[in-house]
Amino acid sequence: MPIAVIAADITTLAADAIVNAANEALLGGGGVDGAIHRAAGPALLAACRALPEVAPGVRCPTGEARITPGFALPARWVIHTVGPVWHGGGRDEAALLADCHRNALRLARGHGLRRIAFPAISCGVYGYPAPLAAGVALGTLREVLERDPAFDIVLCCYSEPMRAVFQAALTSA
Numbered sequence: 001m002p003i004a005v006i007a008a009d010i011t012t013l014a015a016d017a018i019v020n021a022a023n024e025a026l027l028g029g030g031g032v033d034g035a036i037h038r039a040a041g042p043a044l045l046a047a048c049r050a051l052p053e054v055a056p057g058v059r060c061p062t063g064e065a066r067i068t069p070g071f072a073l074p075a076r077w078v079i080h081t082v083g084p085v086w087h088g089g090g091r092d093e094a095a096l097l098a099d100c101h102r103n104a105l106r107l108a109r110g111h112g113l114r115r116i117a118f119p120a121i122s123c124g125v126y127g128y129p130a131p132l133a134a135g136v137a138l139g140t141l142r143e144v145l146e147r148d149p150a151f152d153i154v155l156c157c158y159s160e161p162m163r164a165v166f167q168a169a170l171t172s173a
Contacts, residue, residue, distance in 0.1 A: 002152045003141055005170055007163035010156040011039035016113035017077035019104050021121045024082050026051060026059040031124040041072040063099035067107045077113060079104045083122030094136050097122055101140040117154040120162050130162060134169035
């Protein structure tokens with residue numbers, strides 16, 4: 001199955017799409033979200049603002065995904081998804097994290113995109129334990145690839161320690 005794990009800055013990847021670990025407002029934030037907004041330029045914020053709110057201040061509920069052009073990024077598209085905040089595992093965090101990956105790939109498929117780069121969704125300020133998140137991400141991605149093997153997926157971790165966690169999960173399964 002075509003899954004690679006790398007340590008890199010996701011904003012530098014020339015992919016069909018990169019996935020943004022966003023917040024529900026889709027108006028930028030910290031971590032990978034802030035980095036993607038800075039690298040893409042102000043047109044990304046304008047495109048996100050143009051997406052309709054489904055509730056006050058919410059353009060993308062947790063587990064769902066939205067797509068915008070990549071603007072100044074090497075990637076043609078940005079798929080925004082909102083990962084769950086970790087509360088100990090008792091609030092459907094695993095199911096919501098799986099939905100992030102599944103729904104991002106559903107959007108990619110609908111737009112004819114094949115090379116997709118994912119960050120370590122929810123592993124930053126949202127506090128999801130990296131080994132658990134890696135297991136959910138890889139399990140979900142493998143499940144999707146069994147049905148649609150044409151995807152070329154990169155798990156792009158910002159640091160070498162995070163890459164090692166995701167690589168261990170990839171090789172152990």
